[in-house]
Amino acid sequence: MTYLSTALKVVAALLAxxxxxxxxxxxxxxxxxxxFPxxxxxxxxxxCIVALLAISRDASALVLSAAMLAALALQASHILPFTPLAATQAKAAxxxxxxxxxxxxxxNVLQSNRDYAVALDLIERQSPDIVLLLETDAGWQSAMAPLRVRYPNQVEQPQDNxxxxxxxxxxxxxxxxxxFLLQEDVPxxxxxIVLPGGEAVTFHGLHPRPPHPGHSSAPRDAELVMVAKEVAKTKGPTIVAGDLNDVAWSRTNQLFxxxxxxxxxxQGRGxxxxxxAQYPVARWPLDHVFFSEHFLLADMQRLGDIGSDHFPISVSLCRAxxxxARQDAPEASKEDHRDAREAIEAVQ
Incomplete structure (x- = not known):
C-alpha cells in the first residue's frame, strides 16, 4: 500500500x-x-483524487488532493464553455x-494518407460550397482533379512538407x-468569396506549425495574431478556417x-x-471555423474517418x-493588444 500511495502522490504532483x-x-x-490534453x-x-483518498489520508495526501481539486477546477473552467452547459456564442439560424x-x-487529409477515393466520396456526399484540404502534396492535387468540374474556382498550393x-x-x-506570413514554407x-446573393465574404485558410517539445509556439501564435488584426481592420463578413494546431480553449485562441x-x-455546443482520429483517448479540437457576427450557424458536424489522423469538420452558415443584433462579438482589451504586440515581437 505504501508503494501505491507513493506512486499516486507522484502522479498527483505531475497532474497538478x-x-x-x-x-x-x-x-x-x-x-x-x-x-491540448x-x-x-x-x-x-x-x-487520482478518488484513488489517493481511498488509500491514504495523511497530510501529504490531503495537500495533494486539495491541489488536484484546484487543478480540476481550472481544467473545468477551460472545458465547460465548450459543452452544452454553457451559452452558445454563435446563435443558430x-x-x-x-x-x-x-x-x-x-x-486535414494527412499527407501520407492515400485513400483519395474516400475523401472524394465524402466531398461528393456532403456537396459543400467550398472545400479546404490541408496537408496536400502533388499526389493529392492530382487525385482531386475531379473536383475541378464541380468547383470551377480553385486555389492549389501543393507542398511535400x-x-x-x-x-x-x-x-x-x-x-x-x-x-507566407511568417515562414517561407508555410502558406x-x-x-x-461571393455569396449567391452577391455579397462579398473575406476568407482565410490557415495551417500554422504546431508547438511541441523543442519547438516554440511563437510562429503559430504570431500568425494567428496577424490574421486576427487583419480581420479586425476588414470589418465585413469574414470566415477563418483550418487546422490551427491550437485547441479551442487556449489563451492564444481566446486572444485571436x-x-x-x-x-x-x-461554444455552448460541444x-x-x-x-x-485513431486514438479516442488522445483527442482534442484542432480544426476550426470562426466567423463574424454577420452569420448565424445553420449546421455544424464532425464527420467520419477517412483514413487521416483528423476528422473532417463541416459548417453551414447563414448570412442574416x-x-x-443577436450575437455579442468578442472585444479586445488593452491587455489583449499588449499580448498581441508581444506575440509579434517574439518572432521579429
Missing part, C-alpha cells in the same frame, strides 16, 4: 504541475503543448434563404492569394477571437474534437441582416 504550467507566459513548446488531464485528476447560405468542409493546401469553390472568388490563403471579433460555433 501539468495543469498549472500553461499559466506561465512562455513560448516553450513543451509548456504550450499542455494546453486538458480533458484527459481532468479525467486523470478525478481518478431558424431559417435561411438559399441565396444567403454557404457551406464549408475543412479536412505537410503544409500544402488545396481550395475549391463553386462560388466565385476575387483576388485569391497564397501568402496561408486569403480570398474574397478577442482581436478579430470572430465567433466560435463550438468539443467537436477532430484530432487524433439581423445576426449582429
Amino acid at each position: 504541475t501539468a495543469t498549472f504550467l500553461p499559466l506561465i507566459p512562455t513560448n516553450l513548446g513543451f509548456v504550450r503543448s499542455l494546453d 486538458r480533458l484527459q488531464i481532468a479525467v486523470a485528476l478525478v481518478g 431558424d431559417t435561411c434563404d438559399a441565396g444567403d447560405r454557404g457551406s464549408l468542409l475543412v479536412l 505537410t503544409y500544402g493546401l488545396l481550395f475549391y469553390s463553386r462560388l466565385p472568388l476575387r483576388d485569391p492569394t497564397i501568402r 496561408s490563403l486569403r480570398t474574397t 477571437q478577442n482581436l478579430s471579433g470572430l465567433l466560435d460555433p463550438r 468539443l467537436f474534437s477532430t484530432f487524433h 441582416p439581423h445576426a449582429p
